[in-house]
Amino acid sequence: MTPALRIMAPGLSTTVQDLGRHGFQRLGVSVGGVLDPVAFRAANKLAGNPGHTGVLEAVYYGPSFAINADDARLAFAGADAAVEILDGADAERGETIDVMRSVRVRRGQIVRVGPIRRGTTLYIAVEGGFAIEPVLGSVATDSRGRMGGWHGRPLREGDVLPLCRATASERDECLLEGLDLAAPRRIRVVLGPQNDWFAAEEIERFCTGEYTVSAGSNRMGMRLDGPALRHRDGFNIVSDAIATGSIQVPGNGQPLILLADHQTTGGYPKIATVISADLPALGRLPAGSKIAFTPVTLEQATAARRELFAALDAIDDKIVRLTPPPAAIAARLLECNLISGVCDAAA
Amino acid sequence: MLDYKLLPAGDTALVVEFGDRVDPALSTAVLALAQALDGERIEGVIETVPTFRSLMIHYEPLVISSAALAARIEERVRTFRARPAVGRVWHLPVCYGERFAIDLSDVARRTSLAAQQVIERHSAAVYHVYMLGFLPGQAYMGDVTPELALERLPTPRASIPAGSLAIAGRMSCVFPLETPCGWHVIGRCPIPLWDASLPAALLAPGDKVTFVPVSAREYDRLKTRASEGVLRVEPVSEFAGAVA
Numbered sequence: 001m002t003p004a005l006r007i008m009a010p011g012l013s014t015t016v017q018d019l020g021r022h023g024f025q026r027l028g029v030s031v032g033g034v035l036d037p038v039a040f041r042a043a044n045k046l047a048g049n050p051g052h053t054g055v056l057e058a059v060y061y062g063p064s065f066a067i068n069a070d071d072a073r074l075a076f077a078g079a080d081a082a083v084e085i086l087d088g089a090d091a092e093r094g095e096t097i098d099v100m101r102s103v104r105v106r107r108g109q110i111v112r113v114g115p116i117r118r119g120t121t122l123y124i125a126v127e128g129g130f131a132i133e134p135v136l137g138s139v140a141t142d143s144r145g146r147m148g149g150w151h152g153r154p155l156r157e158g159d160v161l162p163l164c165r166a167t168a169s170e171r172d173e174c175l176l177e178g179l180d181l182a183a184p185r186r187i188r189v190v191l192g193p194q195n196d197w198f199a200a201e202e203i204e205r206f207c208t209g210e211y212t213v214s215a216g217s218n219r220m221g222m223r224l225d226g227p228a229l230r231h232r233d234g235f236n237i238v239s240d241a242i243a244t245g246s247i248q249v250p251g252n253g254q255p256l257i258l259l260a261d262h263q264t265t266g267g268y269p270k271i272a273t274v275i276s277a278d279l280p281a282l283g284r285l286p287a288g289s290k291i292a293f294t295p296v297t298l299e300q301a302t303a304a305r306r307e308l309f310a311a312l313d314a315i316d317d318k319i320v321r322l323t324p325p326p327a328a329i330a331a332r333l334l335e336c337n338l339i340s341g342v343c344d345a346a347a
Numbered sequence: 348m349l350d351y352k353l354l355p356a357g358d359t360a361l362v363v364e365f366g367d368r369v370d371p372a373l374s375t376a377v378l379a380l381a382q383a384l385d386g387e388r389i390e391g392v393i394e395t396v397p398t399f400r401s402l403m404i405h406y407e408p409l410v411i412s413s414a415a416l417a418a419r420i421e422e423r424v425r426t427f428r429a430r431p432a433v434g435r436v437w438h439l440p441v442c443y444g445e446r447f448a449i450d451l452s453d454v455a456r457r458t459s460l461a462a463q464q465v466i467e468r469h470s471a472a473v474y475h476v477y478m479l480g481f482l483p484g485q486a487y488m489g490d491v492t493p494e495l496a497l498e499r500l501p502t503p504r505a506s507i508p509a510g511s512l513a514i515a516g517r518m519s520c521v522f523p524l525e526t527p528c529g530w531h532v533i534g535r536c537p538i539p540l541w542d543a544s545l546p547a548a549l550l551a552p553g554d555k556v557t558f559v560p561v562s563a564r565e566y567d568r569l570k571t572r573a574s575e576g577v578l579r580v581e582p583v584s585e586f587a588g589a590v591a
Contacts, residue, residue: 022393022394022405023393023394024394024483024546025394025396025403025405026381026394026395026396026397026479026552027479027483027484027541027546027548028479028480028481028482028483028484028485028541028548029483029546135543135544136543136546144482144524144526145482145483145524145543146524147483147543189357190355190357190358192354192355192356193354193355193356193362193364194354237367238367238368238369238399238400239398239399239478239480239487240362240364240398240399240400240401240403241356241360241362241396241398241401241402241403241480242356243356243357243359243360243403243405244357245357246356246357263480263481263482264396264479264480264481265396265398265478265480265481270356273355273356273357273358273360274357275357275358276357276358276359277358298355298358298408298413301357301358301408302358302408302409302412302413305358305359305408305409306409309409
């Protein structure tokens with residue numbers, strides 16, 4: 001039988017994601033991919049995967065799934081959640097584990113993620129990844145383009161996701177310590193490309209106002225409520241291309257930040273663009289969060305990008321082995337014949 | 348030399364803007380620059396995205412700085428005017444019948460034309476493909492005759508079927524996938540415009556397109572052949588033109 005995860009409850013919206021498909025925007029294909037590349041990388045590293053392996057991205061409320069494999073190693077990284085592992089569908093209570101660690105689960109066990117707290121997105125990596133054919137070089141789910149991931153859509157109850165590995169590798173479980181995934185209140189932007197569609201006082205309003213993340217946000221865009229911005233001369237531009245992080249201002253004056261699944265072109269003026277180093281933080285902001293924008297120069301943005309890359313590289317160094325309980329250590333040492341059975345190390 | 352502006356779209360994309368209107372001359376300049384830059388294979392450039400009036404260049408700033416990229420563009424724009432643009436000519440079958448054309452009578456009423464006149468005017472034009480965007484393989488084609496130019500619907504429809512031919516302003520689009528849409532639907536095209544497995548968009552910017560009215564029966568025949576994967580769609584000709 002093909003090793004797999006069987007989805008028992010999909011959660012609010014759980015999709016297969018990786019770093020997205022690049023090079024096809026000219027054909028109208030969105031880049032897509034994870035909202036928070038930092039937590040994504042952490043999940044893969046905890047699972048022992050290459051950093052770009054496809055994972056599950058859950059938002060607000062995570063999935064429940066059964067393990068249809070001899071055993072499997074899972075890793076959870078991102079916002080907080082109480083992950084419960086139950087010994088079968090009839091079990092009432094199971095073991096609860098924290099996120100930012102790996103865990104080995106066996107056939108028939110059920111993993112229940114539930115509500116995601118202090119953030120929005122949680123990444124669930126499986127050692128070896130999913131046996132899903134990439135589309136245009138990526139397994140990211142493109143819901144608008146109906147391609148990639150699992151049949152080009154969020155997961156549903158009854159989906160059976162094939163795994164690349166039938167068993168977990170023999171190794172200790174891991175924990176990730178000291179990775180700061182708090183979302184900053186100030187989001188850095190580079191003004192433009194259409195900042196000249198706004199008078200100086202409107203730019204000032206944008207840069208000094210406080211905006212609240214609206215519940216109408218999704219993977220395509222983050223809607224904001226706050227000081228409305230007036231256009232100098234109408235709000236329809238001749239459509240041009242959109243970059244991830246573009247902040248467009250439609251007719252109602254409320255800015256909208258375009259996220260991973262944004263369409264490739266659009267016809268609203270874009271007052272500014274969130275710098276690439278702050279895009280992961282956008283993926284962590286739940287509805288109701290208060291944010292403000294700080295304009296920076298391209299040089300500052302590039303320096304921040306360099307820092308982000310360094311932080312991604314440093315994730316490897318933050319991974320530590322989960323210390324097994326002392327009895328297990330003693331048993332292991334005995335196994336290895338490193339201590340004698342009559343010697344009590346604690347004596 | 349063509350006038351242009353360089354506008355940052357964040358720290359990983361740069362926009363080369365030739366103007367702010369829909370104009371085949373601007374489109375030709377955009378496409379010629381895209382072709383030229385793609386041919387150069389500049390290290391650090393990830394992809395270029397041509398639109399009506401500008402070219403977005405996605406780049407890795409830790410490989411090529413914005414200033415260095417701007418210098419390359421400057422050099423290229425100064426010399427690219429003689430490059431020829433190549434395009435293809437397509438005749439795409441469309442059924443304008445009432446089974447598919449849910450807004451045809453409304454368009455006729457708003458334009459004070461008979462439904463048949465709307466069809467005749469729409470299918471008489473040769474359209475220029477300005478760009479692909481919004482959905483995979485979705486071509487923006489213009490210009491629709493001013494007689495048929497209408498504002499978008501005040502409230503977009505939740506969903507229109509794949510293959511729908513619709514108009515808004517001076518543009519015409521065939522929507523390759525089922526999608527929410529605020530345009531006026533006046534027909535349906537049986538030819539698939541997008542295949543992710545190849546990947547292939549049937550149309551490319553710079554192509555010329557004419558819509559050929561077909562009966563509902565012919566639509567069904569073509570649609571069946573397309574779904575069986577035996578429909579071969581070829582351009583009727585190719586052309587080479589000079590960049591303005």
